[in-house]
Amino acid sequence: MSGTRSPYVRRSMTAMLLACLLVAGGFRAVLADDSDLFKVRATPNVLLILDSSASMGWNSGGSEVGNLDGVSDTSRGMAAGASSRVDVGLKVLYELLNADNTVPQSGWPPYPVTNAGVDTETNSTDNGYKYNMNITTADEDKLKLRLGLLVYGLSGATYGPVYGTTYDLMKVPTAAATVSWPAYNMQINGTDNNLPPFNVSYRSVWRAIKQSWTPQDYTPMDKSLLAARDFMRKAVENDNSAACRKKYVILLTDGEDTIGAGTTGTYPTYYGAVGSDTCSTYQNGLGDEIGDPYYGKLDHFFADGNPPGAVTDNLAPTGVGRASCLSRGAGQKARDNLGVTNSKLLADNNIILFIVGLGMKDDGGKGAVAAADRPHLKVLRRVIQRMAQQAGTVLTDAEFRNVASGTDNADVSGGRAFFASNADELKNALTQAFATIIQDTESFTSPVVPSVRTTDNNKLYLCQFKPAVSPETFWEGFLKSYNLLDNGAISSYTPNWSADLRLNATNRVYSTNPRNVYTSRVSSGAWVRESFTTSNTWLDNNVLQVASATAKNNLIDNVIKRATQAKRLGDTYHSTPVLVGAPNLFYNDYGFSSALGTGATQSFAQQYGQRKRVLYAGGND
Numbered sequence: 001m002s003g004t005r006s007p008y009v010r011r012s013m014t015a016m017l018l019a020c021l022l023v024a025g026g027f028r029a030v031l032a033d034d035s036d037l038f039k040v041r042a043t044p045n046v047l048l049i050l051d052s053s054a055s056m057g058w059n060s061g062g063s064e065v066g067n068l069d070g071v072s073d074t075s076r077g078m079a080a081g082a083s084s085r086v087d088v089g090l091k092v093l094y095e096l097l098n099a100d101n102t103v104p105q106s107g108w109p110p111y112p113v114t115n116a117g118v119d120t121e122t123n124s125t126d127n128g129y130k131y132n133m134n135i136t137t138a139d140e141d142k143l144k145l146r147l148g149l150l151v152y153g154l155s156g157a158t159y160g161p162v163y164g165t166t167y168d169l170m171k172v173p174t175a176a177a178t179v180s181w182p183a184y185n186m187q188i189n190g191t192d193n194n195l196p197p198f199n200v201s202y203r204s205v206w207r208a209i210k211q212s213w214t215p216q217d218y219t220p221m222d223k224s225l226l227a228a229r230d231f232m233r234k235a236v237e238n239d240n241s242a243a244c245r246k247k248y249v250i251l252l253t254d255g256e257d258t259i260g261a262g263t264t265g266t267y268p269t270y271y272g273a274v275g276s277d278t279c280s281t282y283q284n285g286l287g288d289e290i291g292d293p294y295y296g297k298l299d300h301f302f303a304d305g306n307p308p309g310a311v312t313d314n315l316a317p318t319g320v321g322r323a324s325c326l327s328r329g330a331g332q333k334a335r336d337n338l339g340v341t342n343s344k345l346l347a348d349n350n351i352i353l354f355i356v357g358l359g360m361k362d363d364g365g366k367g368a369v370a371a372a373d374r375p376h377l378k379v380l381r382r383v384i385q386r387m388a389q390q391a392g393t394v395l396t397d398a399e400f401r402n403v404a405s406g407t408d409n410a411d412v413s414g415g416r417a418f419f420a421s422n423a424d425e426l427k428n429a430l431t432q433a434f435a436t437i438i439q440d441t442e443s444f445t446s447p448v449v450p451s452v453r454t455t456d457n458n459k460l461y462l463c464q465f466k467p468a469v470s471p472e473t474f475w476e477g478f479l480k481s482y483n484l485l486d487n488g489a490i491s492s493y494t495p496n497w498s499a500d501l502r503l504n505a506t507n508r509v510y511s512t513n514p515r516n517v518y519t520s521r522v523s524s525g526a527w528v529r530e531s532f533t534t535s536n537t538w539l540d541n542n543v544l545q546v547a548s549a550t551a552k553n554n555l556i557d558n559v560i561k562r563a564t565q566a567k568r569l570g571d572t573y574h575s576t577p578v579l580v581g582a583p584n585l586f587y588n589d590y591g592f593s594s595a596l597g598t599g600a601t602q603s604f605a606q607q608y609g610q611r612k613r614v615l616y617a618g619g620n621d
Contacts, residue, residue, distance in 0.1 A: 042245040043195060044437055045188050045235050046145045048093075048205075049224050050213055051253035053153035056085045057215035058254075059364055065091045065423050069214070070115035085254050085358050086213055090118060092427045093209055096434065097135050097202045099142035104130035118210050122178055129180065135203040140196035145437065147198070147205050149173060149186035150231060152224045155217045161187075161230040168263065169220045170227060175207035184208075187231065190239030218265025221257040222335065225249075225342040225353075225387075232351055243493045244464075247351045248437050250430070254358045256380055260335035268329035270376040271300045272307020272321045279325035288376070291369065301375040303400040305332030336383045337394040344392030352440075354433040355388045357381065357419045358426060375404035385413035440466065458484045459496070461579065461615050465571030474562075475571035476500070477619055500569040510563040517560055532560050570619040581613035 057071060064083045068090040094111045095101075101110050104127075112118050112131050120126035150159065152170035160166040177183035184204040192199040228249045236242035258265045271294040273279050280292045294300035300307075300321075306329055307321035346353050360381055365371035382403045386393055389412050395403075402408035411417070415436075418429030464478040479499035483491040501507055503515065517532040519539070530538055534553045541552040562568040583605035 042241040043144055043146050044246040044248055045148065045232060046248045046250060046437060047148045047150060047188075047228055047231055048209075049150045049152065049228060049249060049251040049253075050089070050209065051153055051219065051221065051251075051255070052086075052151050052213055052215055053217060053219040053255065053258070054215050055219075055255050055359075056089075056153070056213075058084060058359070066113040067115055068112060068118050069210075070119060071214075084215070086215060088358070088423045088426055089213070089252060090210060091423055092430060094131070094135075094206060095427060096430055097139060097206050099139040099202075102134055102138075104134040110134075121207070122180060124180070132181070132203055132207060135201075135206055137197045137201075139202050140198055143202075143434065143438070144196065145434070146188050146192060147200060147202065148188040148231060148235065149205055149208050149212075150224060150227060151212045152220050152227075153215065153217050154212070159227050161227070161234050163230050163233065165226070165230065167220070167223050167227040169217055169259070170224055171212070172231065173208045173212035175204040176211055181207065188235040190235060190237045190242065194241065218267075219253070219255055219258040221251070221253055222260055222338045222342050224251070225339065225346055229346055229349055229351065232349065243490070246437075246440070247349075249346065249351055249353045250433050251353065251355045252358065252430075253355065253384075254360070256332065256383065257335045257339055260331065260338050266305075266329050266331075268305025268332040268376075269307055270302055270305055270332075271295045271297065272302060273325045274300050274307075274321050277322060279322060296363075296372065296374045298375050298405060301404055303333055303379055303397075303404065304330055306330035333395070333400065336379075339383060340386045340394050341392055343387040343390045347390035347392075352416070352437075353388055353390055354416045354436070355384050355413075355418070356426065356429045356433065357384050357417070359421065360384070360419050361421045378403050378406065378409070381417075381419060382408075382412070384419075385411060385417045388413040388417035390416075458486070460484050460490060461577060463572040463575070463577055463617055465573055474565075474567070475573070475620065476567050477569040477571045479569065479572075479615075479617065500567075503568040504566060508568075510561070515561050515563070515568065532556055572617050572619055575618040575620075577615055577617040579613065579615050582609050582611055 059082055065087055066083065068087045069084065071084065071086075091111050091113075098110055103110050108130075112127070114127070117127045117131050120128035121132055123129060150170060150172050151157075154169055154171060157171040158166050158168055159171050161172075172185060172187050174183050174185045175181065181204075184200065186200055186205065186208050188200060232247045232249075235247070236245065239245060256268065258267055269288055271288050271292060273294065277294070277300075280294055288295055302321060307325055308323040343353055357380070360377055362371040362373050363377065379400060382399070383395065386395060393412075399408065416433075418432065420426035420429050460482040462480065462482070464480075466476045466478075477500060480495035481497055482493070482495055485491045508515075514533075519530050519532060521528050521530055521538070530536060532539065534556050539552075539556070541547065541549055544552050544555055546552050546555055557563045558565070
């Protein structure tokens with residue numbers, strides 16, 4: 001919701017939700033009964049996925065940051081020693097891991113600027129050793145994220161997380177042992193520390209990054225998302241806080257998937273001859289090249305990566321491409337959409353995906369050809385956005401065309417896709433992703449357990465909320481019910497019901513099933529309940545202190561009831577849920593009678609002895 005959060009509303013609820021009851025260190029009791037208040041923080045699991053395909057060794061296209069990886073790649077028009085995309089990534093990732101911005105030695109920058117500051121780490125006098133030592137538990141205290149690492153695009157590498165599937169060209173690396181450092185694998189495990197010092201230390205993450213991030217092979221980006229799902233599956237084994245530990249993936253990549261569901265890689269060729277055009281001599285096994293006479297031209301663009309392709313694959317008014325010209329890379333649209341559907345599988349497993357695209361805003365230029373945005377880059381950015389959206393909305397032929405032509409340039413990622421051309425933009429993008437994760441960490445209010453547990457009413461009712469990222473002021477709330485075993489443990493993390501889902505737009509049509517929200521007033525000394533409806537003549541714009549009747553109706557329908565919004569249940573912050581059932585016949589207090597009788601002589605306890613159990617909670621919306 002936009003605007004301020006209303007102080008007028010108090011709402012009764014008949015449901016509640018799951019929060020963290022178990023964390024490292026156990027319960028933290030505040031009260032002495034089953035209505036104990038717990039406030040815990042399950043540190044999120046965050047998997048960094050790094051693209052190590054061959055193109056990550058190409059020119060970053062931005063300002064120089066130094067030859068950090070020590071590789072001098074002169075292909076694709078790069079000058080010897082020029083900063084590659086990996087160089088930029090190394091600088092920025094060190095800055096993020098060095099969260100407290102300290103320096104290893106007075107006068108040094110808070111990040112390495114030469115290869116010596118990266119690779120040399122054997123002796124305490126080595127610069128790389130000093131930069132390693134500069135990353136400490138103080139940085140972990142600053143970020144408070146449990147980090148893991150997956151790298152793809154590595155020749156001969158495999159990742160097999162024991163769930164029946166092996167993923168080629170990628171691995172969860174191990175920071176290799178040296179005289180000074182022990183070996184440590186980058187897989188997060190369920191029994192790892194919830195708070196710093198983390199088992200997968202930030203120092204070991206940095207060492208694993210610099211040891212394994214070497215541009216080599218094709219791009220199995222689509223499969224890396226399936227590998228990420230298995231990584232997170234392994235990360236929650238034996239985790240007492242698995243039900244409430246949030247899971248995130250941050251993918252840093254510079255290009256489209258080149259393998260898809262198969263095992264053989266292919267580079268797409270997006271531009272080629274059309275109609276009677278002559279074949280280009282510039283096209284080769286690496287796909288498109290700046291200098292090709294058809295490169296970057298909209299009417300010679302083929303979204304499927306195959307210039308001799310069908311009419312639906314290009315924008316040319318003259319039809320299909322020349323079949324006698326280069327035929328390589330077909331199937332790119334399917335590879336693009338496989339990434340979109342695999343991203344949805346992450347969402348189905350409650351894994352939130354952020355993607356940072358490096359070198360996708362322009363092609364970097366070459367020689368006399370100035371850097372420019374091109375149709376294939378526009379399409380690539382939309383694919384990345386659709387992936388980050390995690391809705392499984394595959395691109396249609398019309399969307400491929402409209403995006404390539406520039407008529408559709410909307411951001412559909414929901415704020416989880418970022419694009420960078422240089423170190424500063426990459427740092428800002430990754431910083432924003434980390435900041436969103438930290439701010440998105442959920443807080444929990446009181447768990448409420450019925451004081452009387454029977455074989456058919458052994459339930460746990462819990463509420464949960466998720467702070468929104470500014471400037472949004474609506475904080476999403478959750479209310480659910482869970483079954484308890486006789487020993488008090490939760491029998492299943494699948495809830496009996498979810499009040500928040502019942503209120504959501506997908507499950508409740510407000511035109512036929514409106515939400516009931518009430519406020520109150522005092523009339524002639526008596527309390528009167530008033531319904532929050534636009535037809536309530538008492539509840540006018542003067543009472544609500546808005547300018548007009550139109551503003552009043554908008555406030556009631558769209559702010560209070562959120563009739564036009566998908567998420568409608570507000571947060572339960574500073575609210576202790578209360579479970580109200582039948583009066584206790586054995587309760588004794590002044591003025592309270594449980595005596596038996598009939599008619600007018602019935603006691604309060606007897607009259608309401610069969611009333612329905614209702615859970616009440618206050619909500620902020």
